[in-house]
Amino acid sequence: MPRPSAIIRIEGVKKRYVLGGENEVLALRHVDLAVEAGTYLAIMGPSGSGKSTMLNILGCLDRPSAGSYWLGGEDVSRMPDDQLSEARGRKIGFIFQSYNLIAQLTVLENIQVPLLYQGKDVRLFHDRCLDLARLVGLGDRLGHRPNQLSGGQQQRVAIARSLVNDPLMLLADEPTGNLDSRTGTEVLDLIDRLNQAGKTIILVTHDERVAARAHRVVHMKDGVIDREVVNRPPPAPSR
Amino acid sequence: MISYQLASTIRLGVKSLLLHKLRSALTMLGIIFGVCSVIAMLAIGEGASYEAQEAIKKLGSNNILLRSVKPPEQARQQGGGGGGGGGGPRGMQLKYGLTYQDGSRLQTTIPGVKRVLPMRIIRENVRFDRNEVPCQVIGTLPFYPEVAGAAIVRGRFLAHIDEVHQDNVCIITTGLARRLFPHQDPLEHSVKIDAFYYRVVGVLQERSQPEQRSQSGKMEGQPLDNNVYIPLGASRTRFGEVLIRRAAGSFEAEEVQLHQITVQMENTAAVETADPQIKTLLDKFHDQQDFEIIVPLQLLRQAEQTKRIFNIVLGSIAAISLLVGGIGIMNIMLATVTERTREIGVRRALGAKRRDITRQFLVETVVLSVGGGLIGVVVGVLTPIVVSQLTTMKTIVTVWSVLLAFGISGAVGIVFGLYPAKAAARLDPIDALRHE
Ligand SMILES: Nc1ncnc2c1ncn2[C@@H]1O[C@H](COP(=O)(O)OP(=O)(O)OP(=O)(O)O)[C@@H](O)[C@H]1O
Ligand SMILES: [Mg+2]
Numbered sequence: 070m071p072r073p074s075a076i077i078r079i080e081g082v083k084k085r086y087v088l089g090g091e092n093e094v095l096a097l098r099h100v101d102l103a104v105e106a107g108t109y110l111a112i113m114g115p116s117g118s119g120k121s122t123m124l125n126i127l128g129c130l131d132r133p134s135a136g137s138y139w140l141g142g143e144d145v146s147r148m149p150d151d152q153l154s155e156a157r158g159r160k161i162g163f164i165f166q167s168y169n170l171i172a173q174l175t176v177l178e179n180i181q182v183p184l185l186y187q188g189k190d191v192r193l194f195h196d197r198c199l200d201l202a203r204l205v206g207l208g209d210r211l212g213h214r215p216n217q218l219s220g221g222q223q224q225r226v227a228i229a230r231s232l233v234n235d236p237l238m239l240l241a242d243e244p245t246g247n248l249d250s251r252t253g254t255e256v257l258d259l260i261d262r263l264n265q266a267g268k269t270i271i272l273v274t275h276d277e278r279v280a281a282r283a284h285r286v287v288h289m290k291d292g293v294i295d296r297e298v299v300n301r302p303p304p305a306p307s308r
Numbered sequence: 309m310i311s312y313q314l315a316s317t318i319r320l321g322v323k324s325l326l327l328h329k330l331r332s333a334l335t336m337l338g339i340i341f342g343v344c345s346v347i348a349m350l351a352i353g354e355g356a357s358y359e360a361q362e363a364i365k366k367l368g369s370n371n372i373l374l375r376s377v378k379p380p381e382q383a384r385q386q387g388g389g390g391g392g393g394g395g396g397p398r399g400m401q402l403k404y405g406l407t408y409q410d411g412s413r414l415q416t417t418i419p420g421v422k423r424v425l426p427m428r429i430i431r432e433n434v435r436f437d438r439n440e441v442p443c444q445v446i447g448t449l450p451f452y453p454e455v456a457g458a459a460i461v462r463g464r465f466l467a468h469i470d471e472v473h474q475d476n477v478c479i480i481t482t483g484l485a486r487r488l489f490p491h492q493d494p495l496e497h498s499v500k501i502d503a504f505y506y507r508v509v510g511v512l513q514e515r516s517q518p519e520q521r522s523q524s525g526k527m528e529g530q531p532l533d534n535n536v537y538i539p540l541g542a543s544r545t546r547f548g549e550v551l552i553r554r555a556a557g558s559f560e561a562e563e564v565q566l567h568q569i570t571v572q573m574e575n576t577a578a579v580e581t582a583d584p585q586i587k588t589l590l591d592k593f594h595d596q597q598d599f600e601i602i603v604p605l606q607l608l609r610q611a612e613q614t615k616r617i618f619n620i621v622l623g624s625i626a627a628i629s630l631l632v633g634g635i636g637i638m639n640i641m642l643a644t645v646t647e648r649t650r651e652i653g654v655r656r657a658l659g660a661k662r663r664d665i666t667r668q669f670l671v672e673t674v675v676l677s678v679g680g681g682l683i684g685v686v687v688g689v690l691t692p693i694v695v696s697q698l699t700t701m702k703t704i705v706t707v708w709s710v711l712l713a714f715g716i717s718g719a720v721g722i723v724f725g726l727y728p729a730k731a732a733a734r735l736d737p738i739d740a741l742r743h744e
Contacts, residue, residue: 130657131738151661157737158659169654169741173323186659190312230658 075139076237076269077104077127082136084122084292096122097133098292104271106237108303109264111280112273114289120273121242123289127271128240129157141237158186162231164241168223170215176202176226177211183234194233201229205259221252228259238269245279257282314671321672324648335640336680338633339720343684343713344691346626350709351692353622355702357615364611367604368457369576370422372586374569376405378562379596401550404598405564410590414571418585420578421571425455428543429567430551434480434536435500436488443484443534445501447543453512455572463495463510466539474541478506483533485511499536504546506538579605630716633680634724641673641728652732653740662733669732673725674718681717685710 084097096119104110112120125131126138129145138146145156162183163169170179180198181191191198202208205225207218215223224244231239241260245253261282264270272283280286284303288295325332367373408426415424428447433440446452450466453459461482470477478499485494498505514533538546550563571586573579583603590599645652652665660668689710692703 125738128657130741131736151663154656154659154661154664157657163657165654165741169650169657171651171654173320173327182655183658185313185316186655186661186664188313191316234659 075103076106076108076141077102077271078139079103079126079133080137082123082126082133082138084119084126084131085134095292097126100136100292100294102287102294104238104269105303106269107264107267108285109261109270109283110272111283111286112271112289113275113277113280113286114295118289119292120289122292124240124242124271124273128161128163129153154186158183159234160237162234162236162239164224164227164231164239164244166243166246168215168220168227168247170223170226170230172215175212175214176207176218179215179226180229180233183230187234198229198233201232202226204232205229219252220248221255224248224252224256225259228256228263232263232268238271239263241270241272243273243275245274245276253279317668317671318675320668321675324644324672325676331640332676335637335676336683338636339630339677339680339717340684340687342626342630342633342720343681343717344688345629346622346713346716347685347688347705347709348691348695349622349626350619351688351703351705352695352701353615353618354704354706354709355692355696357611357618358704359702360611361608364604364607366457367602367607368455368570368572369605369608370573370579371455371604372571372573372579372582373602373604374406374410374571374586374590375600375602376564376567377598377600378402379404379598401561401563403563404596406566406569406599407593408565410593411566411569413589413593414569414586417589418571418582420574420582422574423451423455423572425449425452425570425572426540426566427452427568427570428540428547428565430543430547432501434484434488434534436494436497439488439490441484441487441534443501443536445536445538445543445547447538447540447547449540452537455570456514459513461511461513462493463508465510465512466537470539471541474539474545476504476506476542476546477509477539479510479512479537480508481533481535482511482513484535487534501536501538502546506536512537576605579603626713626716630720633717634677634720637673637676637721638724638728640676641669641725642731644672645669645728645732648732649735649740649743652735653737653743656735656737656740665733666729669729670722670725673729674721677717677721677725678714681714684717685714688713 079100079102082097082100083095086094086096088094100119100123112123114120122131126133129140129148133146136146137144140156141160143156145153148156171182174182177198180201181194184191184194184198199208199211202211205228207222207225207229210218210222215226218226224247228239239260244260245256248256257279260270260272270283272279274280281300284299284301286298286300288297406426411424411426415421425448430445430447432443432445434443434445435441448466449471450468453465460479463479465479466477469475478501480488480494480499488494488499489497494508494511496507496509498507500506512535514535549565550561552559552561571582573582583601583606587601590601655665655668689705692705695701696703
């Protein structure tokens with residue numbers, strides 16, 4: 070059974086891709102992982118080692134072929150699609166490498182999108198959206214469209230968007246991969262601040278310096294966790 | 309709450325459509341044309357059939373009309389009683405048509421006959437003062453208004469005493485009264501027809517002009533309600549039975565006793581049975597086909613039948629054009645779904661359920677088709693107005709045709725939008741996100 074303070078617990082997770090015919094790829098062979106609330110976890114490893122696959126499973130975007138996954142005390146590995154969508158919207162905030170803002174919407178509207186799918190009245194959350202926009206330093210760009218923003222600004226909108234439903238954790242797959250080092254640092258500083266404020270962060274990166282900011286660094290290799298480095302202890306579970 | 313969500317989904321749909329203005333406009337065009345053509349065609353069809361039905365109804369659905377027709381085989385007969393009209397070089401004289409005897413035979417032999425109204429219709433110019441108007445001078449009996457459904461607006465109609473005395477009195481139609489007496493009260497003035505003066509004793513409001521579909525093409529383009537009514541006997545004695553028509557230097561004389569007999573039946577059932585009986589009776593006494601029988605009731609039924617067929621044809625054309633429009637929409641939406649696969653993935657990652665995605669794309673299609681439908685309704689309502697302005701064709705835009713066209717456009721959106729929307733929702737979030 071998962072310990073109550075473990076926000077994430079996966080056990081014996083496998084992911085198999087069938088490429089038609091006999092061909093199949095074992096992207097994840099056997100992964101066990103537990104993450105406590107408030108942890109900043111970085112996942113590293115060579116290309117093709119299964120980092121993104123793992124993050125997608127953690128984000129409920131994909132299902133494990135075998136094994137189980139508890140998210141915040143719920144077994145999500147066999148949830149029907151609708152509940153999974155709900156879990157994604159409520160418990161998880163995504164930050165993508167390529168920002169993935171919706172082109173036809175303004176900054177403010179992009180931040181509001183996750184609220185819509187929780188059936189929340191956007192008007193009641195106007196102040197929250199404004200606060201988030203200010204938090205990421207875009208309080209004066211609310212009416213702008215994604216194509217009127219720089220990459221760094223877009224990524225900051227994506228961060229604000231990921232926070233709007235106050236999720237259990239943020240998942241980021243190479244969030245600074247498309248940014249120059251200075252804007253990348255700004256974004257990472259923002260993520261640091263969020264973690265200091267108590268948010269659980271799981272972040273995939275190739276960059277040692279990025280990983281150095283995390284409490285724990287998990288190194289993957291050929292679909293298994295090869296080794297784990299603890300930079301500094303994660304905060305003690307408060308509850 | 310739900311309506312608020314729907315409103316924001318619609319707003320989003322409009323936004324997405326505006327992102328590709330030209331594409332959306334072109335897609336809508338199919339629906340616009342479809343809806344517009346449904347409404348416009350139905351309006352023109354409705355107008356045409358309304359005019360036809362009105363014209364037929366004016367003839368009176370209890371009436372059977374008999375008309376003299378010049379026989380096609382010019383079976384010429386040298387003139388018998390060439391009384392009044394003769395003179396000048398002898399041309400060919402043709403004797404044909406309905407007779408006074410036909411009238412009395414109809415009255416006595418056919419069951420269910422209420423009245424038999426004989427009419428002589430002669431074209432003459434009618435003059436008063438300096439005004440001269442080409443008219444139909446109709447010799448008839450006092451009960452003409454009841455049979456033809458006309459109303460006396462001033463004075464009186466012909467009376468029995470006029471017939472007995474063959475008085476030179478006349479009744480003119482309202483239209484003619486306006487033309488002959490623009491500034492005066494026509495009553496008690498005398499108008500000149502041919503060589504004689506007739507005292508105007510009444511003004512008649514026509515409901516019908518059964519004479520308007522006369523065989524001769526000469527009356528075309530002339531106002532239809534320039535009629536003068538005089539006693540039948542007066543028409544016979546003043547004009548005679550031989551009429552001379554001057555055409556291109558030659559003379560043509562015709563002897564016709566009656567130009568039309570209107571048989572008024574007791575009820576519509578009697579109309580059905582009397583029709584063949586009248587034909588049999590008249591055929592017995594006419595050795596040539598010199599009359600025609602018009603049964604307005606039958607014409608009305610035919611017109612209704614024609615209209616039904618017309619509506620079915622129009623409906624099919626409209627259905628096809630809307631189908632084509634729908635396929636256009638579906639095509640574009642499938643392309644849009646492919647193009648926006650990434651967006652679908654992002655929305656799914658942000659918590660959208662399958663039905664949210666379905667709704668989003670369905671709303672977009674419906675906005676497209678209903679938008680097109682609205683524009684189509686506006687254009688479709690304006691087109692008949694323009695058509696009737698340009699062609700004097702009557703058009704009637706019925707409410708049901710607008711509702712039908714609009715309803716179909718909405719249905720097209722839902723039917724043809726459902727597949728692309730479902731296809732969009734079926735995508736796995738991770739596959740959609742990875743799409744590029
Ligand atoms: N949809 C898929 N179908 C088939 N094979 C896949 C699929 N997605 C991933 N794989 C395979 O799974 C393995 C792990 O892929 P994954 O994307 O997790 O790697 P990664 O560690 O994120 O690499 P990178 O650092 O380059 O992003 C790879 O061998 C890849 O070819
Ligand atoms: Mg990857």
